[in-house]
Amino acid sequence: MTFFETLALFGQHLRYLCQKELITIFKDPRMQFMLVMPVIIQGFIFGYAANYNLDRVPYAVVDESHSSSSRDYLARFSGTTSFELKAVLGNTSELGDLITSGDVIIAIVIPQDFEDVLSRGGTAPVQVIADGRNSSIAGIATGYVSQITAAWNESRRGSAGPITIESRTWYNPNQITRWNFLPGLIAMISFVQVIFLAGLSIAREREQGTFEQLLVTPLSPLEILIGKAMPPMLIGFAQSAMLYLIARYWFAVPFAGSLGTLTVIILVFMLSSTGIGLSISAVSRNMQQVLVYVLVLMIPMVLLSGIATPVRNMPEFLQIITYADPMRFAVDAVKRVYLEGAGLAAIWRDLVPMFLIAAVTMPIAAWLFRHRTV
Amino acid sequence: MRTAVIEAAGISKTFYPKKLPPVAALQDVNLIARTGQLTALIGPDGAGKTTFMRLLCGLMKADAGTLHVVGLDVAERPQAVQDELSYMPQKFGLYEDLTVQENLDLYADLHGITAAQRQERFARLLEMTGLTPFTGRLAGKLSGGMKQKLGLACTLVRSPKLLLLDEPTAGVDPLSRRELWEILQRLVQEEHLSVLVSTAYMEEASLCQDVYVLNRGRMLAAGTPEHLCRLAEGRCFSVLSPASFSLRILQSELLRDPCVTDAVPVGGRVRVITTTPAAVPAILKEHGWKKEPVAPRLEDAFMILLHQDAAQERQAVPGLSRTDGLIVDPLTQPVDIEARDLVRTFGDFVAVRHTSFQVHRGEVFGLLGPNGAGKTTTFRMLCGLLPATSGYLSVAGVNLRKARTQARANIGYVAQKFSLYGSLTVYENLRFFGGIYGLTRRQLERRITAVMEEFQLTEKADYVAERLPGGYKQRLSMAAALLHKPKILFLDEPTSGIDPLARRQFWQQITRLSAQGTTIIITTHFMDEAEYCDRIMIQDKGALLVLGRPDEIREKLHLPGADMNAVFIAIVEQARQKGNEGI
Numbered sequence: 001m002t003f004f005e006t007l008a009l010f011g012q013h014l015r016y017l018c019q020k021e022l023i024t025i026f027k028d029p030r031m032q033f034m035l036v037m038p039v040i041i042q043g044f045i046f047g048y049a050a051n052y053n054l055d056r057v058p059y060a061v062v063d064e065s066h067s068s069s070s071r072d073y074l075a076r077f078s079g080t081t082s083f084e085l086k087a088v089l090g091n092t093s094e095l096g097d098l099i100t101s102g103d104v105i106i107a108i109v110i111p112q113d114f115e116d117v118l119s120r121g122g123t124a125p126v127q128v129i130a131d132g133r134n135s136s137i138a139g140i141a142t143g144y145v146s147q148i149t150a151a152w153n154e155s156r157r158g159s160a161g162p163i164t165i166e167s168r169t170w171y172n173p174n175q176i177t178r179w180n181f182l183p184g185l186i187a188m189i190s191f192v193q194v195i196f197l198a199g200l201s202i203a204r205e206r207e208q209g210t211f212e213q214l215l216v217t218p219l220s221p222l223e224i225l226i227g228k229a230m231p232p233m234l235i236g237f238a239q240s241a242m243l244y245l246i247a248r249y250w251f252a253v254p255f256a257g258s259l260g261t262l263t264v265i266i267l268v269f270m271l272s273s274t275g276i277g278l279s280i281s282a283v284s285r286n287m288q289q290v291l292v293y294v295l296v297l298m299i300p301m302v303l304l305s306g307i308a309t310p311v312r313n314m315p316e317f318l319q320i321i322t323y324a325d326p327m328r329f330a331v332d333a334v335k336r337v338y339l340e341g342a343g344l345a346a347i348w349r350d351l352v353p354m355f356l357i358a359a360v361t362m363p364i365a366a367w368l369f370r371h372r373t374v
Numbered sequence: 375m376r377t378a379v380i381e382a383a384g385i386s387k388t389f390y391p392k393k394l395p396p397v398a399a400l401q402d403v404n405l406i407a408r409t410g411q412l413t414a415l416i417g418p419d420g421a422g423k424t425t426f427m428r429l430l431c432g433l434m435k436a437d438a439g440t441l442h443v444v445g446l447d448v449a450e451r452p453q454a455v456q457d458e459l460s461y462m463p464q465k466f467g468l469y470e471d472l473t474v475q476e477n478l479d480l481y482a483d484l485h486g487i488t489a490a491q492r493q494e495r496f497a498r499l500l501e502m503t504g505l506t507p508f509t510g511r512l513a514g515k516l517s518g519g520m521k522q523k524l525g526l527a528c529t530l531v532r533s534p535k536l537l538l539l540d541e542p543t544a545g546v547d548p549l550s551r552r553e554l555w556e557i558l559q560r561l562v563q564e565e566h567l568s569v570l571v572s573t574a575y576m577e578e579a580s581l582c583q584d585v586y587v588l589n590r591g592r593m594l595a596a597g598t599p600e601h602l603c604r605l606a607e608g609r610c611f612s613v614l615s616p617a618s619f620s621l622r623i624l625q626s627e628l629l630r631d632p633c634v635t636d637a638v639p640v641g642g643r644v645r646v647i648t649t650t651p652a653a654v655p656a657i658l659k660e661h662g663w664k665k666e667p668v669a670p671r672l673e674d675a676f677m678i679l680l681h682q683d684a685a686q687e688r689q690a691v692p693g694l695s696r697t698d699g700l701i702v703d704p705l706t707q708p709v710d711i712e713a714r715d716l717v718r719t720f721g722d723f724v725a726v727r728h729t730s731f732q733v734h735r736g737e738v739f740g741l742l743g744p745n746g747a748g749k750t751t752t753f754r755m756l757c758g759l760l761p762a763t764s765g766y767l768s769v770a771g772v773n774l775r776k777a778r779t780q781a782r783a784n785i786g787y788v789a790q791k792f793s794l795y796g797s798l799t800v801y802e803n804l805r806f807f808g809g810i811y812g813l814t815r816r817q818l819e820r821r822i823t824a825v826m827e828e829f830q831l832t833e834k835a836d837y838v839a840e841r842l843p844g845g846y847k848q849r850l851s852m853a854a855a856l857l858h859k860p861k862i863l864f865l866d867e868p869t870s871g872i873d874p875l876a877r878r879q880f881w882q883q884i885t886r887l888s889a890q891g892t893t894i895i896i897t898t899h900f901m902d903e904a905e906y907c908d909r910i911m912i913q914d915k916g917a918l919l920v921l922g923r924p925d926e927i928r929e930k931l932h933l934p935g936a937d938m939n940a941v942f943i944a945i946v947e948q949a950r951q952k953g954n955e956g957i
Contacts, residue, residue, distance in 0.1 A: 009812050016809030020795065020802075027797045209793035216757050216864075217810045218783040 013219055017227025021201065025231060034196075039189055039239050043246040046181045056084040057141050060104040062092050067115035073126075076148045077108070083144075095129065105131045106141045118156075171256070171339040182247035183338035184307040187330035189243050190236035190266065191273050192298065197232035198277025199290045202369070207286050215369075225366045228278060233270045240266045247338075256341030264344065265337065265351070269330035272354040275361030276326070282368030305331045326354045378442075379536050379568040380407035380430065385439035387425055394841060399425040401591045403439070407536075407570050407584065412562055414579035415572040416676065417588035418873030419844065423572040424464065426588070427540050430570070431461050444535050460534035464541050466525035470514030474505055474524055477513050481528040492531075499527040502557050517744065519550020526557065537561070539571040543578065545870070547744030548901055548939040549946050555581055576673035577939070585672065587679055594679045599672050606670035606678055608651040609635070613644045613658065613665050622738070622885045622906055624657070629882060631655040636677040636878070639905035641935040642925045647674050680875055704737035704908050710862055710893040711739075711756060716765035718751050725751040727916045728765075733895065735861075738888050740907035741897040742942065748916040749897050750866070756895060757787050757864045770861050783811070786855030790867040792847045796840030800831055800850055803839055804857060811858035818857075825853040829883075845876040852883065863887065865896040869903065881906050901938035912945055919949045 025031050059077070063070050077083045086104045089095060098104045109127035117124040128145050130138035172179045205211035214224065244262070247253045280297070284290045304311070304318065305327035311319055322328045333350035336342040385403040390396045400422045407413040415423050428434050430443055432452025441448040444458045469477055478499070482492050500506040503523040508516070513524060522542055529537070539558075543551040555578060561567045571582070579585050580599045587594040587602070595602060615624045625644045628637035633653035637646045646655070646665060658665060711733040718726040726748045733739045741749040754760040755767060758778050767774045770784035794803045804825065808818040826832045829849040834842060839850060848868065855863060865884075869877045877900075884906065888894055896907070904910045904924055911921045920927055928936055931944050 012812065013810060016806055020798070020806045023802060024795060024797050208796065209789055209791045210795055212759055212789060213787065213793045214810075215759055216782055216785065216787040217807070218779050218812065219810060220779050 010223065013223045014227055014230070017219070017223065018230050021227065021231035022234075025197070025235070034193075035235060035239070036242075038193065039242045039246075042185065042189055043182070043243050043250075046185050047178055047246070047251045055082065057082060057106060057137065057144075058086040058104045059083050059141075060087040060089055060095065060098055060107040061085065062089045062095065062107065062109040064091070064112040065110045065114035069115045069118055070110045073110070073149075073152055074108070076152055077145075080148070083141075099129065099131050102131070105134065105137055106145070108145065178251055179253050179339065180335070181307070182243070182251060182253050183335045184305075184331040186240050186243045186247065186262075186338070187266070187269060187327060187334045188302060188305070188307055190240040190270055191301075191327050191330070193239055194232045194236035194270050194273045195277040195280070195294055195298065197235060198229065198274045199280045199284075199294050200287055201228050201232065202278065202281035203284045203287045203290045221366045221369050224369060225278065225362060229271075229274045229362070232274055232277065233267070236270045236273070237266060253338075256339055257337035258341075258343065261337050261342075261344050261347070262334065265330060265333045265347065268351050268354045268358075269326055269333075272326035272357040272361070275358045275365060278365035279361045279368065282365045301325050301327055304328060307331050323353060324357070326357045329353050377409050378406045379409045379444055380405060380413075380570060381440075381442040382406070382426075382430075383440050385426070385429065385436045385441060387422075387429060387434070387436050398591050400429075400436070403588070403591075403593050405586055405593070405596070407568060409568050410562065410566040411584070412558065412569045412571065412582040413584045413586070414582035415570060415586050415588060416574070416576065416579045417572075418574070418680070418875075419871050420590075420873070421588040422591045423588055424540055427461065427463075427538050427570075427572065430455075430538060431459065432456055458534060459536040459538060460529045460532070461538040462525055462529040462540065462542060464544060466522075466528070468513045468521060468525055468528070471512060473510050473512055474500075474516070475509040477524060477528055478531060482531045485532045487531055495531060495533075499530055502560060503527050504553065517550070519546045519553070519744065522546055522550065522554060523557070526554070530561070533565065533567075535568065537567055537569045539569065541572050541574060543573060543575060545899055547747075547899070547946075548942045550744065551575070551578070552943065576671065576676055580672045587676060589680060589683050592683075594683055595675075602675045603670045603672055604675075606647060606674035608667070609647050609649075609678075610668050610670045610674050611646045611648065611665035612640075612668045613646055613663060614642075615644065615663065619661075622881070623889065625906075626882045626885045627657045628655055629878060631657065635681050636674070638878070638902070640902065641905075641937050642928065643935070645674075647677060677874065680873070684875060704734040707735040707737070709733070710735045710737075710770055711895070712766070712768045713752075713756070714766040716752070716755065716767060717763045718748075718755060718760065719763045724916050726755070726913075729913075729918045731911060731918070731921055733893060735893055736888055736891045737908045738884060738894045738896065738906060740904050740910040741895065741913070742899075742901065742904055742910055743913040743919075744946070747913040749913050751916075752913065753864065753866055753895070753897050757785060758782055783858075784861045786858070786860035786863045788848075788851045788855050788863070788865045788868050790870065792839075792851060794839055794847075794851060794854055797838060799836050799838055800826070800842070801835045803850065804854055807854045808857045813858060821857050821859075825857055828856075829853045845872050848872050848876070848880070852880075856887075860892070862893045862895065865894065867897055867899065869898060869900060877903075901942050904938040904941075912942065914946050914949055915953075917949075919945050 025035075061074055061077075063074065078085055083106075087098060089098075092109055095107050095109075099107065107129040109129065111125065111127075114124045114126075126149065128142055130142050132138050202211060205214065219227075248255050276297075277294075280290055280293045284293060303309075304314070304322045304325045306322070307327070311322050311328060314322070329350040333342075333347040336347055382403060382405040385400055386398070387400040388396050388398050403422070403426065405415075405426075415426065417423055425434070429436050429441060430448065432448045432455050435449055443455045446455050446458070448455050469480065472480065478496055482496075487495065500509065503526065505520065505524060505527065508520070513521065516524060526539075526542065543554055546554065558569060558571070559581065562569060571578075573579055583598065584596070585599055585602055586596045595605070613624065613628070615621060621639045621642070621644060625637045625639050628634050628644060628646055633649050634655050635647040635649055637644055639645075645668065648655070648665075654665070657663075709732045713732075714730045716726060716729045717724070729752065741753055743749040751760065755762050756769065758769070758774055758781060762774075769781045772781040772784070774781050795806070798806065801822065804822045805818065808821060813821060826835060829852055831846065831850060831853060834846060839847065842850065852868075869880055872880065881903070884894055884896075898904070907924065909921065909923050910927070912919045920930075922930070924938065924941075927941060927945075928934055931941060933941060933944060
């Protein structure tokens with residue numbers, strides 16, 4: 001056989017394999033559901049629900065001063081959409097129940113001598129009580145209170161202090177959480193899907209006995225590997241594209257980078273996740289085992305990826321482990337391309353580890369195909 | 375005067391599977407099983423035997439009819455009925471990770487058997503099933519026959535009034551089957567147990583006092599075996615062909631003759647059932663061969679009943695010319711498969727030990743043996759699914775150790791279980807496998823049309839494969855395996871789960887393929903199918919016991935004209951005796 005004939009046969013094998021994979025995936029009604037719904041559900045849940053920004057934090061006020069100063073100060077709170085006044089109380093004793101029941105998250109207590117102290121030019125203490133059971137909101141809310149207080153002080157004094165901070169947050173000027181999450185989700189959504197599809201593909205065939213039928217055909221392990229890897233990648237890619245559209249057009253998160261770069265990242269990333277998925281599939285005896293492996297692996301991989309909490313905040317040994325997590329690099333690269341418009345030159349360092357993971361897992365999967373058939 | 379333990383009158387049951395037409399599993403079925411005897415329920419797969427058993431246990435309700443078991447109405451008092459009977463389903467729930475003793479204990483616990491009752495009962499059951507030496511062995515490590523015996527023992531931990539057995543001998547080797555039936559007969563004699571047993575083996579049904587024949591949900595006939603045999607009276611003949619004429623082809627030719635109801639090779643001859651006692655098939659007239667009358671067997675009557683009930687005329691398998699009948703000794707043909715000193719071990723377990731054989735072009739080569747004998751392992755090594763631990767193996771002239779991919783292009787493979795893509799249609803499956811075997815688009819379309827016609831799949835081209843009835847699935851598997859015209863065809867238990875008529879047709883196709891020069895390797899647990907093979911190889915415990923033509927083997931064992939079941943039992947017993955003497 002000449003080289004070209006061999007190549008043509010290789011191409012033919014891949015074409016029929018991919019065609020078969022796609023038909024089986026798309027014919028399965030559960031699969032049809034799985035292909036679209038997770039993107040839509042997760043896209044919208046993360047877009048709307050995952051939010052570190054303060055929005056209408058319920059608060060209570062105990063104004064023992066009843067003075068014009070206290071009213072002026074408190075007006076600053078009712079004037080923002082970040083806070084929502086739930087109760088005005090006469091004394092602090094009623095506060096306990098409100099916070100315990102979760103009706104309010106924060107309370108501002110103004111002492112009786114508030115105006116007197118201020119008019120004497122002294123420093124009046126304002127007590128802020130926060131519900132520590134939700135530490136992140138409590139923290140951010142008390143921060144807001146400080147900011148508002150500082151601004152009020154400034155306006156009373158009529159002049160700014162010696163140092164003023166003018167903060168600008170680059171790439172996300174209003175610090176909207178959504179901007180941080182959605183680009184990361186572009187990577188995560190395809191990761192989950194690709195690992196599942198690739199993971200189940202061989203296990204399903206093994207369970208149904210069709211894998212043996214495949215093994216007695218002249219297909220080489222490499223062809224089976226590629227034939228099994230391409231369809232999940234294709235589907236994962238389509239899902240990433242859907243999520244990109246949701247992020248960009250529904251939630252209007254501005255896209256600063258180039259689509260070409262984004263495509264390259266997603267493809268390389270999916271190559272590595274497919275490798276992981278196929279390796280799982282090749283070591284598993286049945287689909288149930290695959291599901292267990294995938295679930296056990298997926299949660300740490302998502303947590304370690306830095307999609308929710310920055311990798312830099314993790315203890316050092318965990319940071320080292322993140323190097324085995326292709327999603328860590330994908331999330332980083334996608335965010336940078338999406339938000340700051342980074343080019344390939346800037347993010348190539350993220351691509352290398354993903355390539356390495358693919359280069360290790362793919363041959364393992366190919367080897368396991370043939371050698372785990374008992 | 376014996377009383378009835380089962381009285382079923384006008385039983386009907388219809389299933390409504392999703393997205394499929396309703397299936398009438400049972401239609402107006404009447405059955406009476408008498409106390410203290412064996413009653414057989416026979417019929418091909420899908421006849422409704424299991425459904426009937428499940429109705430008897432009160433696991434399902436009949437749509438119509440009345441059903442009494444030990445005098446109790448099953449529909450009204452299912453629990454009371456269940457207390458009186460024991461049911462052993464086809465796949466009995468043995469716990470494979472428990473020992474024989476632990477399984478027995480577990481079932482005794484479940485049935486609330488007291489410790490005192492247990493001792494006596496266990497001892498008796500273990501003695502009867504021959505499992506006494508193996509009480510400490512894990513159930514998963516027992517052979518297929520021993521598992522069935524343990525299943526039977528677990529079913530009998532309490533003494534029921536009625537025992538229901540659903541195909542207890544399916545897939546079990548002849549030796550274990552014989553032992554299992556001896557146990558059943560003892561139980562009936564010694565404990566006056568009433569037994570209803572379903573089976574696909576006619577010689578087993580002959581051992582029962584009453585036989586009921588079920589097909590496609592309807593009761594075709596009932597009576598004592600002798601009574602049923604009378605249906606075939608005067609129509610059964612045996613034909614001996616000269617040594618130069620292939621038995622397979624003679625059988626195939628006879629089957630095509632309109633005056634032949636059935637023909638099957640048995641004991642080196644062809645057994646024929648003619649439509650009338652006087653009819654003489656054309657091929658016999660032509661060659662001047664004689665038909666000798668023989669006594670009818672239950673199987674003959676069964677085949678006649680099935681033919682009468684068959685929905686359509688037997689389809690002739692085209693493509694054989696008369697000259698094909700002249701035997702060309704396969705041994706003079708080039709070697710297609712060569713195995714030398716083949717060994718396969720799993721850990722310290724030797725599945726196949728030092729096995730050597732050759733298979734020649736156009737030969738039909740049968741691998742036989744009880745479950746766990748090593749035939750599946752041998753088979754898997756031959757088709758490249760399992761690497762050999764040591765030894766030399768070449769398939770179609772290609773060393774399997776060096777060029778597996780290349781060797782695979784020359785073979786076709788039909789797995790035991792349907793293993794094409796269930797969600798693809800018939801056409802899509804064929805297209806996929808054709809494409810994978812490297813057919814060009816034009817070749818592919820031509821071959822698909824050809825095999826669909828050959829295997830009568832044309833009307834079903836757009837059917838989703840998993841919704842095809844069993845026989846069609848089997849034909850589709852064959853069609854897919856033959857698309858690329860392989861030199862060698864591997865068939866792993868291809869006839870299990872298809873009805874006797876479809877089996878005849880299947881073997882006609884094999885006959886034709888082999889006449890065209892395709893080499894065929896086949897495993898089967900139906901011993902009678904060994905008669906179709908040019909040569910057979912019988913293994914036990916990993917070792918090759920015997921290899922040769924069925925006639926040769928019979929001669930060697932001094933069992934002329936014996937059927938393959940008897941041959942098999944003789945061989946395995948001899949080998950085991952020798953093995954014991956060695957120790």
